[in-house]
Amino acid sequence: MTPDALRALIRTVPDFPKTGIQFRDITTLISNGPGLAATVEILAEQADAAGAKSIAGMEARGFIFGAAVAVRLGVGFVAVRKPGKLPVPTIGVDYALEYGMDRLEVDPAAIRQDESIVIVDDLVATGGTALAAVELLRTAGARVDHALFVIDLPDLGGAGRLREAGVAVDAILDYAGQ
Numbered sequence: 001m002t003p004d005a006l007r008a009l010i011r012t013v014p015d016f017p018k019t020g021i022q023f024r025d026i027t028t029l030i031s032n033g034p035g036l037a038a039t040v041e042i043l044a045e046q047a048d049a050a051g052a053k054s055i056a057g058m059e060a061r062g063f064i065f066g067a068a069v070a071v072r073l074g075v076g077f078v079a080v081r082k083p084g085k086l087p088v089p090t091i092g093v094d095y096a097l098e099y100g101m102d103r104l105e106v107d108p109a110a111i112r113q114d115e116s117i118v119i120v121d122d123l124v125a126t127g128g129t130a131l132a133a134v135e136l137l138r139t140a141g142a143r144v145d146h147a148l149f150v151i152d153l154p155d156l157g158g159a160g161r162l163r164e165a166g167v168a169v170d171a172i173l174d175y176a177g178q
Protein backbone atom coordinates (compact mmCIF):
# COMPACT_ATOMS: atom_id res chain seq x y z
CA MET A 1 0.00 0.00 0.00
CA THR A 2 1.47 3.40 -0.97
CA PRO A 3 1.86 6.31 1.47
CA ASP A 4 -0.89 8.12 -0.43
CA ALA A 5 -3.22 5.15 0.07
CA LEU A 6 -2.43 5.26 3.81
CA ARG A 7 -3.02 9.03 3.82
CA ALA A 8 -6.47 8.42 2.35
CA LEU A 9 -7.31 6.26 5.38
CA ILE A 10 -6.50 9.03 7.88
CA ARG A 11 -9.35 11.32 8.85
CA THR A 12 -8.90 15.03 9.60
CA VAL A 13 -11.25 16.42 12.26
CA PRO A 14 -11.19 20.23 12.57
CA ASP A 15 -11.24 21.92 15.98
CA PHE A 16 -10.54 18.83 18.11
CA PRO A 17 -9.73 18.82 20.99
CA LYS A 18 -9.49 22.62 20.82
CA THR A 19 -10.48 25.31 18.32
CA GLY A 20 -7.83 25.68 15.63
CA ILE A 21 -6.37 22.15 15.93
CA GLN A 22 -6.62 19.97 12.82
CA PHE A 23 -6.79 16.55 14.45
CA ARG A 24 -5.21 13.80 12.31
CA ASP A 25 -7.25 10.80 13.40
CA ILE A 26 -5.80 7.30 12.93
CA THR A 27 -9.04 5.54 13.97
CA THR A 28 -9.96 4.99 10.33
CA LEU A 29 -6.44 3.77 9.47
CA ILE A 30 -6.17 1.17 12.24
CA SER A 31 -9.68 -0.18 11.62
CA ASN A 32 -8.59 -1.03 8.04
CA GLY A 33 -6.76 -4.38 8.07
CA PRO A 34 -4.52 -3.86 5.01
CA GLY A 35 -3.84 -0.28 6.10
CA LEU A 36 -2.81 -1.31 9.60
CA ALA A 37 -0.67 -4.18 8.30
CA ALA A 38 1.09 -2.00 5.71
CA THR A 39 1.78 0.72 8.29
CA VAL A 40 3.27 -1.77 10.77
CA GLU A 41 5.35 -3.37 8.01
CA ILE A 42 6.90 -0.03 7.00
CA LEU A 43 7.63 0.92 10.62
CA ALA A 44 9.11 -2.53 11.32
CA GLU A 45 11.47 -2.26 8.31
CA GLN A 46 12.60 1.17 9.53
CA ALA A 47 13.07 -0.05 13.12
CA ASP A 48 15.04 -3.08 11.92
CA ALA A 49 17.28 -0.86 9.76
CA ALA A 50 17.83 1.37 12.82
CA GLY A 51 19.13 -1.64 14.77
CA ALA A 52 16.28 -1.77 17.28
CA LYS A 53 16.86 -4.19 20.14
CA SER A 54 13.66 -3.02 21.81
CA ILE A 55 10.73 -0.74 20.90
CA ALA A 56 9.23 1.96 23.11
CA GLY A 57 5.74 3.36 22.57
CA MET A 58 3.90 6.15 24.35
CA GLU A 59 0.42 5.64 25.82
CA ALA A 60 -2.01 5.36 24.19
CA ARG A 61 -1.68 5.56 20.40
CA GLY A 62 2.01 4.65 20.52
CA PHE A 63 1.05 1.31 22.09
CA ILE A 64 -0.93 0.31 19.00
CA PHE A 65 1.92 0.68 16.51
CA GLY A 66 4.84 0.14 18.88
CA ALA A 67 3.68 -3.21 20.25
CA ALA A 68 2.84 -4.46 16.74
CA VAL A 69 6.32 -3.48 15.49
CA ALA A 70 7.95 -5.20 18.48
CA VAL A 71 6.06 -8.43 17.79
CA ARG A 72 6.96 -8.24 14.08
CA LEU A 73 10.68 -7.93 14.97
CA GLY A 74 10.61 -10.40 17.87
CA VAL A 75 11.90 -7.83 20.38
CA GLY A 76 10.49 -6.48 23.63
CA PHE A 77 8.21 -3.48 24.10
CA VAL A 78 8.76 -0.70 26.65
CA ALA A 79 5.49 0.93 27.71
CA VAL A 80 5.96 4.66 28.30
CA ARG A 81 2.92 5.43 30.42
CA LYS A 82 0.69 8.31 31.41
CA PRO A 83 0.95 9.15 35.14
CA GLY A 84 -0.20 6.97 38.01
CA LYS A 85 -0.55 3.71 36.08
CA LEU A 86 2.56 1.83 37.17
CA PRO A 87 2.60 -0.05 40.48
CA VAL A 88 6.28 0.58 41.29
CA PRO A 89 8.47 3.67 41.73
CA THR A 90 8.96 5.21 38.28
CA ILE A 91 11.02 7.86 36.59
CA GLY A 92 8.81 10.57 35.14
CA VAL A 93 8.88 13.82 33.23
CA ASP A 94 6.31 16.58 32.66
CA TYR A 95 5.97 17.95 29.13
CA ALA A 96 3.88 20.13 26.80
CA LEU A 97 2.12 18.91 23.67
CA GLU A 98 0.19 20.65 20.87
CA TYR A 99 -2.96 20.95 22.99
CA GLY A 100 -1.93 20.80 26.63
CA MET A 101 0.37 19.44 29.33
CA ASP A 102 0.93 15.89 30.44
CA ARG A 103 3.39 13.57 32.15
CA LEU A 104 5.06 10.32 31.12
CA GLU A 105 6.48 7.62 33.37
CA VAL A 106 8.53 4.51 32.81
CA ASP A 107 9.45 1.52 34.96
CA PRO A 108 13.27 1.24 34.93
CA ALA A 109 12.92 -2.57 35.16
CA ALA A 110 11.78 -2.55 31.49
CA ILE A 111 15.10 -1.11 30.30
CA ARG A 112 18.46 -2.85 29.87
CA GLN A 113 21.59 -0.68 30.12
CA ASP A 114 23.00 0.54 26.78
CA GLU A 115 20.29 -1.27 24.82
CA SER A 116 19.26 0.43 21.57
CA ILE A 117 15.58 1.40 21.91
CA VAL A 118 13.65 2.81 18.94
CA ILE A 119 10.63 5.02 19.73
CA VAL A 120 7.41 4.45 17.77
CA ASP A 121 4.34 6.70 17.92
CA ASP A 122 1.46 7.61 15.63
CA LEU A 123 2.32 11.29 15.27
CA VAL A 124 4.90 13.97 16.06
CA ALA A 125 3.68 17.55 16.41
CA THR A 126 5.66 19.77 18.83
CA GLY A 127 7.81 16.79 19.76
CA GLY A 128 7.06 17.34 23.47
CA THR A 129 5.88 13.77 23.96
CA ALA A 130 8.72 12.12 22.05
CA LEU A 131 11.38 14.33 23.66
CA ALA A 132 10.00 13.44 27.08
CA ALA A 133 10.24 9.75 26.17
CA VAL A 134 13.82 10.20 24.92
CA GLU A 135 14.77 11.90 28.19
CA LEU A 136 13.15 9.17 30.29
CA LEU A 137 14.67 6.28 28.36
CA ARG A 138 18.13 7.86 28.31
CA THR A 139 17.90 8.58 32.05
CA ALA A 140 17.09 4.91 32.56
CA GLY A 141 20.26 3.95 30.66
CA ALA A 142 19.05 3.16 27.13
CA ARG A 143 20.52 4.39 23.84
CA VAL A 144 17.84 6.27 21.90
CA ASP A 145 18.96 7.35 18.44
CA HIS A 146 15.82 6.83 16.31
CA ALA A 147 12.15 7.74 16.49
CA LEU A 148 9.55 6.56 13.98
CA PHE A 149 6.13 8.04 13.34
CA VAL A 150 3.23 7.39 11.03
CA ILE A 151 2.57 11.16 10.73
CA ASP A 152 4.80 14.24 11.03
CA LEU A 153 3.33 17.73 11.37
CA PRO A 154 6.51 19.56 10.28
CA ASP A 155 5.09 23.05 10.83
CA LEU A 156 5.09 22.34 14.57
CA GLY A 157 8.82 21.60 14.57
CA GLY A 158 8.92 18.40 16.62
CA ALA A 159 10.98 16.36 14.18
CA GLY A 160 13.57 19.16 14.07
CA ARG A 161 13.73 19.29 17.87
CA LEU A 162 14.27 15.55 18.03
CA ARG A 163 17.10 15.78 15.47
CA GLU A 164 18.72 18.53 17.58
CA ALA A 165 18.58 16.09 20.50
CA GLY A 166 20.54 13.54 18.44
CA VAL A 167 17.54 11.45 17.40
CA ALA A 168 17.09 10.47 13.74
CA VAL A 169 13.45 10.80 12.68
CA ASP A 170 11.43 8.95 10.03
CA ALA A 171 7.75 9.48 9.29
CA ILE A 172 5.64 7.71 6.68
CA LEU A 173 3.49 10.79 5.95
CA ASP A 174 3.71 14.48 6.58
CA TYR A 175 1.03 17.15 6.69
CA ALA A 176 2.81 20.41 5.88
CA GLY A 177 1.15 23.78 5.43
CA GLN A 178 -2.33 22.46 6.24
Ligand SMILES: O=P(O)(O)OC[C@H]1O[C@H](OP(=O)(O)OP(=O)(O)O)[C@H](O)[C@@H]1O
Pocket (backbone or CB within 6 Å): 058, 059, 060, 061, 062, 096, 097, 098, 099, 102, 121, 122, 123, 124, 125, 126, 127, 128, 129, 130, 158
Ligand atom coordinates in the same frame (compact mmCIF):
# COMPACT_ATOMS: atom_id res chain seq x y z
O1 LIG B 1 4.44 16.02 19.44
P1 LIG B 1 3.43 16.36 20.49
O2 LIG B 1 3.00 17.80 20.44
O3 LIG B 1 3.88 15.94 21.85
O4 LIG B 1 2.11 15.54 20.14
C1 LIG B 1 2.12 14.19 19.74
C2 LIG B 1 1.45 13.29 20.75
O5 LIG B 1 0.06 13.65 20.91
C3 LIG B 1 -0.74 12.48 20.80
O6 LIG B 1 -0.90 11.83 22.03
P2 LIG B 1 -1.91 12.30 23.18
O7 LIG B 1 -1.09 12.89 24.30
O8 LIG B 1 -3.01 13.13 22.62
O9 LIG B 1 -2.44 10.95 23.80
P3 LIG B 1 -3.19 9.61 23.27
O10 LIG B 1 -2.16 8.81 22.54
O11 LIG B 1 -3.59 8.98 24.56
O12 LIG B 1 -4.36 10.00 22.39
C4 LIG B 1 0.05 11.60 19.86
O13 LIG B 1 -0.33 10.24 19.96
C5 LIG B 1 1.48 11.85 20.27
O14 LIG B 1 1.89 10.99 21.33
Ligand SMILES: Nc1ncnc2[nH]cnc12
Pocket (backbone or CB within 6 Å): 021, 022, 023, 024, 025, 097, 098, 099, 123, 125, 153
Ligand atom coordinates in the same frame (compact mmCIF):
# COMPACT_ATOMS: atom_id res chain seq x y z
N1 LIG C 1 -2.97 17.61 15.29
C1 LIG C 1 -2.94 16.44 15.94
N2 LIG C 1 -3.69 15.40 15.50
C2 LIG C 1 -3.66 14.21 16.15
N3 LIG C 1 -2.92 13.98 17.24
C3 LIG C 1 -2.16 14.99 17.71
N4 LIG C 1 -1.28 15.05 18.76
C4 LIG C 1 -0.79 16.31 18.78
N5 LIG C 1 -1.27 17.07 17.78
C5 LIG C 1 -2.12 16.25 17.09
